[in-house]
Amino acid sequence: MINEIELLENNKIYIVGNIAATPVFNHQIYGESFYNVIIEVQRLSKQIDMVPVLISDHLIDINLLKLGVIIEIKGQVRSYNNLDKTEKKRLVVNIFAREAKILDTLDGIENYNDAFFDAFICKEPNFRITPFGREICDLLIAVNRAYKKSDYIPCICWGRNARYCENMQVGTRLRIWGRFQSREYEKKDQxxxxxxKTAYEVSVIKLEKAEEEK
Structure with missing residues (x-):
């Protein structure tokens, strides 16, 4: 079983990027206001991921989050179900900021996007080969959170990692390292x-089975 301390360590993400849109008020609780912020995070390939982050005004002065400002975020990937216009449940995934800091420069930062999870497979893996011959396996993992809650996070594995996890069983505990990414796709409406549409997922760089403690 995962103890209370491990609940803070089993879901960690670090990103650095530029503010891409004006913060939008989300909700307030006990006098603390939370805002949706979109951050542009660059990959090594120079492609840009548009990363949604939920930031509290207790962490940073929201008025400082102007377009183009460089910000460093440490937090967790969170998810919740939301009803769309057709009353269907839709999984919403974003980053919950635990620390936020404005930076003057990106100099000296080698990795702009780094995530780690100690999680459980909660849906049968979906292995497939693309028309271009790339091996891919989609995973949906559940990460335990306090108060007996869980966050459900879509992951995508490539090549050797895809083959490694394609036959894993639901309930398998994994340690996963990767990066949080955005991906646009087309879909027909009603x-x-x-x-x-934009999908958010974790691109898996490394994964391994985690041994359960006795």
């Missing part, structure tokens, strides 16, 4: 129109 009227048959093509709309552009």
């Amino acid at each position: 009227y048959g129109n093509i709309v552009i």
